[in-house]
Each structure stands twice: as structure tokens, then as C-alpha cells.
Amino acid sequence: MKITAVGLGLIGGSMCKAIKKHTGHYVYGIDINKETITSALSQGAIDEETDNLGSADLTIISLYPSETIDYLISNAGKFKKGSIVIDTCGVKTEIVRKVSPVLAEKGVTFIGAHPMAGREFSGYEYSQDNLFDDASFIITKSEYTTKAKLNLIEDFGYAVHFKKVVITTPEEHDRIIAFTSQLAHVVSNAYIKSPTHQEQLGFSAGSFQDLTRVAKLNETMWTPLFMMNKEPLCFEIDFIINRLKEYRDAIECGDYEKLRRFLREGRELKENIKTY
Numbered sequence: 001m002k003i004t005a006v007g008l009g010l011i012g013g014s015m016c017k018a019i020k021k022h023t024g025h026y027v028y029g030i031d032i033n034k035e036t037i038t039s040a041l042s043q044g045a046i047d048e049e050t051d052n053l054g055s056a057d058l059t060i061i062s063l064y065p066s067e068t069i070d071y072l073i074s075n076a077g078k079f080k081k082g083s084i085v086i087d088t089c090g091v092k093t094e095i096v097r098k099v100s101p102v103l104a105e106k107g108v109t110f111i112g113a114h115p116m117a118g119r120e121f122s123g124y125e126y127s128q129d130n131l132f133d134d135a136s137f138i139i140t141k142s143e144y145t146t147k148a149k150l151n152l153i154e155d156f157g158y159a160v161h162f163k164k165v166v167i168t169t170p171e172e173h174d175r176i177i178a179f180t181s182q183l184a185h186v187v188s189n190a191y192i193k194s195p196t197h198q199e200q201l202g203f204s205a206g207s208f209q210d211l212t213r214v215a216k217l218n219e220t221m222w223t224p225l226f227m228m229n230k231e232p233l234c235f236e237i238d239f240i241i242n243r244l245k246e247y248r249d250a251i252e253c254g255d256y257e258k259l260r261r262f263l264r265e266g267r268e269l270k271e272n273i274k275t276y
Helices: 010-022 032-042 065-074 093-104 148-158 170-191 195-199 206-215 219-228 230-252 258-273
Strands: 002-006 026-030 059-061 082-085 109-111 113-115 134-140 165-168
Touching: 002 010, 010 026, 010 032, 010 258, 026 230, 059 109, 065 093, 082 148, 082 219, 093 109, 093 170, 093 219, 134 148, 134 170, 148 165, 165 170, 165 219, 170 206, 170 219, 170 230, 206 258, 219 230, 230 258
Parallel strands: 002 026, 002 059, 059 082, 082 109, 134 165
Antiparallel strands: 113 134
């Protein structure tokens, strides 16, 4: 299969490296940074640079959400008829809604996808061929997708060593991802703003590192992700605010039993949680 990767940052670069490591597919690369292209070629992450979108059976778009929409709509007529286009953005509903019908008119299937992996760094230089080894790959179905095309992308996900491929709808993806990913970034980013963080040296250990890891985010990417998923994310933020108020009130009032119950409930939920 011939694959074109558009955008060779952390995710796009890692996709290319995983494809070349685990499959025999031929990979074209497109990126505005020529140094990135040079690095990708020298490292064998791509076989060839191209500006021709019509050669690929599968095109992987790894751009910011708004740029993904603009790129796909403006280049809709350039993709190979009968081919599949996927993206790697962390929000799906708005992208699928705007892009799928436009590509479908050109005989191209768009499948919104989301590799559930990342690092607190960005750019091709941080891409890894094993970034997806223990990760989930979410792909979304819509009125424009067929079972055969979904199966092809599911097989592709396993081929590049995702541990699990999940098929869902764009709306369900966005509702759940607001909790599992976006809320964590909001909470971590807000948590680090306490003035006490300036005094933490020598007082912090694993819990501080765990909670602050994703505070180091790319605000240019995450801002539109949050805005495009406003309702589910605001629901999750409101929910955690209300739970925090309960904890605070129990502590302030000296209600040991209520606080113990809150803590026990959280511990038991964590002990029973399953990731796969």
C-alpha cells in the first residue's frame, strides 16, 4: 500500500517510523519544514518527499484541528478516488462533520482517527517508532464509512503495533475523551498555577510529577481542541468542581466520616478501573 503522511511532527513522524518498522508499505512525506523532510528521509521514516496527494491509497493528516479541516477541504479534489484519508486530531465530531461530505463527493472516504499516545514534547525530533506500542487507536464510523474501509484501518492500526483498536462514533469519542484526556490537561494546567509551586523544590515527589506532567502542553494545539469539544468538556469541569467542593466542605467542617467515605469511594473506583 502507498501511504502519504501530511505533517511530520511527533504523531505524524511516529506514524511514519512505525509504518516503516512494522510493515512493507511505501511512505511519502509532506511537511512545510524542509529540515524535517531531510531528517525523515535520512532516518528512513519516509521513502520519498512528494507534493502529489493523488498517489496514495491511504493519507494520514497530522495537523492542528483547524488546519486539518482547511487542508482537507481545499485539497479535496487532489486525493486518489477510492482512497481513504484519516486524521490524528484529538477531537472528532466537528472535523468529521465538515470534512466527510466534501471528500465523499470526490469518491474519497474520510475516517476520523485518534492515536491515544503522546509526549510532553512536540516536533519530529521527538517522534518514536514505538510510541503506539501500548496505546489505543480510536477510529470513528459515520454515514460515509463502510465496514470494509473501517476494517482496513483497523487492520492498519494493529499492523503498526497499537495494542487495541476501538471503533466508535465521533460524538461518543468526544464525550469520553473530554474525561480521559482533556479534563486531565485542564486540571494539571490549573493545578500548577498555585503560588506554592514556587516553593516545591525539595518537597515534591511522584505525586507532584504525575499530576503536573501534562501541564506542559502545546497551547496552540490544545486551545482549539477544547473549544471544539466545549459541551462535554464543560460538563466534566463542572463535575469535578462540584466534587472538589464536597471534599473541601468535609475538610473545613471536620467531618472525618464523610471525608473517609469520599476517599474510599475514589480508591475503590481506581482499584476497579480497567484500561483495556
